[in-house]
Amino acid sequence: MSVSEKDRRILRRLAARVAEVAALPVQAERGRLWRDFNALKPHRPMVLAFPEGGWRDLLPDGAAECEGPVLRAWELRLRRTIHRHEHIHDDWPITDLFSVGWVVNVGDYGLKETVIRTEALGSYRWDAPLKAPQDFEKLHFRSIEIDREQTARNLELASDLFGDVLRVRMHGSLWWSCGMTWALINLRGLQQVMVDMYENPQLLHRLMAFLRDATLSELDTFEAEAILSLNTGPDDYVGSGGGGGTDELPADDFDGRVRMKDMWVLGESQEFVGVGPAQFYEFALQYQLPILNRFGLVCYGCCEPLDHKLDLIIEHIPRLRRVSVSPWCDRALAAQKLGDRYVYSWKPNPAMICGPGVDYEAVERATRQTIEIARGCCLEMVMKDTHTFQGDAQRIARWTDIASRLAAEAA
Numbered sequence: 311m312s313v314s315e316k317d318r319r320i321l322r323r324l325a326a327r328v329a330e331v332a333a334l335p336v337q338a339e340r341g342r343l344w345r346d347f348n349a350l351k352p353h354r355p356m357v358l359a360f361p362e363g364g365w366r367d368l369l370p371d372g373a374a375e376c377e378g379p380v381l382r383a384w385e386l387r388l389r390r391t392i393h394r395h396e397h398i399h400d401d402w403p404i405t406d407l408f409s410v411g412w413v414v415n416v417g418d419y420g421l422k423e424t425v426i427r428t429e430a431l432g433s434y435r436w437d438a439p440l441k442a443p444q445d446f447e448k449l450h451f452r453s454i455e456i457d458r459e460q461t462a463r464n465l466e467l468a469s470d471l472f473g474d475v476l477r478v479r480m481h482g483s484l485w486w487s488c489g490m491t492w493a494l495i496n497l498r499g500l501q502q503v504m505v506d507m508y509e510n511p512q513l514l515h516r517l518m519a520f521l522r523d524a525t526l527s528e529l530d531t532f533e534a535e536a537i538l539s540l541n542t543g544p545d546d547y548v549g550s551g552g553g554g555g556t557d558e559l560p561a562d563d564f565d566g567r568v569r570m571k572d573m574w575v576l577g578e579s580q581e582f583v584g585v586g587p588a589q590f591y592e593f594a595l596q597y598q599l600p601i602l603n604r605f606g607l608v609c610y611g612c613c614e615p616l617d618h619k620l621d622l623i624i625e626h627i628p629r630l631r632r633v634s635v636s637p638w639c640d641r642a643l644a645a646q647k648l649g650d651r652y653v654y655s656w657k658p659n660p661a662m663i664c665g666p667g668v669d670y671e672a673v674e675r676a677t678r679q680t681i682e683i684a685r686g687c688c689l690e691m692v693m694k695d696t697h698t699f700q701g702d703a704q705r706i707a708r709w710t711d712i713a714s715r716l717a718a719e720a721a
Contacts (some may be wrong), residue, residue: 311467317376318471322717323410324388325472331395332406340403341544347688348607348631350650354721355681355689358551359400359710363431363697364664369393380464384471396500397703400710402553403544406475410468411482412537413460419455419524421445423496443513449497451524454531481539483547484532487612488601490521491581491594500581505591518597525601527531529570538568548574549632549691550611552655559606575605577627578612578634591626595619601625607631613695615639615659620647641683652705654687656680660695663705674712679686681720691717 331337333518349357361368369390374382395404427434441448461480468478494517495503506514532538540546546554560572579585579594592636604610608627610616611634616623624630624647633652635644637659648654662673682688691713 325475329406336405348556352688355717357400357713360692364699367699405545408476408478409481410465420448420450423455439496487576489578491579495581505706522597549576550612551694561684571603574607576609577602580614583614617643645684654689
């Protein structure tokens with residue numbers, strides 16, 4: 311890829327600014343706080359804020375000046391890192407690392423849903439392809455194609471552009487969740503899965519066993535091909551929102567080749583939000599366990615309320631460390647179950663700052679209430695799923711300032 315002098319100047323200027331920010335003493339302090347926090351030795355509640363879709367209001371794609379998708383993506387990454395430092399004063403550490411991910415093409419399971427939508431953003435429906443038991447015979451494990459040549463070209467380009475300013479490395483996530491229920495409902499349909507639990511449980515068990523085995527096969531491939539990355543650094547995002555900094559990983563016998571047991575992993579089952587504990591275990595958790603138990607530390611949960619499933623999760627996941635307490639979870643019950651033995655990862659309702667108007671007094675009340683409810687817990691407060699700020703770029707910054715002030719008071 312040829313890079314114009316204009317694009318080179320833009321990227322090097324932004325990279326130099328990121329390096330300057332990364333050298334500030336506060337970044338090392340944040341890294342230390344996360345290592346202690348993830349060891350269940352918190353100094354205070356930790357605060358994280360992720361704009362996610364709300365970046366459209368803060369620093370949209372159109373803010374990029376470079377030519378070409380790769381350079382524009384890198385430019386936006388650098389600009390957003392700088393914006394986070396200047397405007398979102400949370401506990402996310404900024405480092406001088408610039409990660410280039412592996413280029414991996416993952417196939418389908420032999421059947422693929424048809425997505426039906428009327429616009430690029432917003433709701434949609436889909437036509438699930440697995441309509442009858444005989445369709446199961448069409449399923450196969452997904453193909454994994456690792457494009458090492460393109461990966462090497464990307465790494466060489468990044469190193470040439472700003473390798474003397476930032477520490478360029480091969481590093482990146484190959485998946486988000488090992489929950490599998492998202493793949494399940496895409497194949498079978500959400501309503502049909504609910505019906506299957508009563509009318510066709512054998513098919514549902516067969517499907518989940520297939521997805522379990524397929525996922526383990528993919529993970530084994532990633533491990534054998536040596537393309538896994540440690541997610542244990544100060545700026546590694548783990549679970550459904552949390553810092554990955556830890557001294558407990560990698561495993562004691564680590565020799566430089568990353569294995570699953572050297573990493574954090576996320577399990578969740580948001581699609582089973584309306585499913586009771588017994589069926590949650592029968593159709594989801596028991597199939598997730600062989601995967602989750604291959605990893606060094608486990609995060610569980612995202613938006614689903616887990617309060618009435620916590621006993622099962624705690625009992626069956628030996629290396630559980632971080633548990634999501636969603637906006638629809640009984641916060642007091644979660645505090646009782648988790649205590650100081652797990653990270654209490656509270657996700658405030660993003661509607662508080664994403665709706666037509668914001669009541670900042672209500673934001674402060676909810677935050678104070680959670681800090682009091684979770685007193686004695688290892689509490690992190692993670693604002694995420696923020697898909698719009700209604701054009702008001704100050705909202706996430708104000709939430710962060712409120713949460714950080716109250717966290718400091720609770721220290």
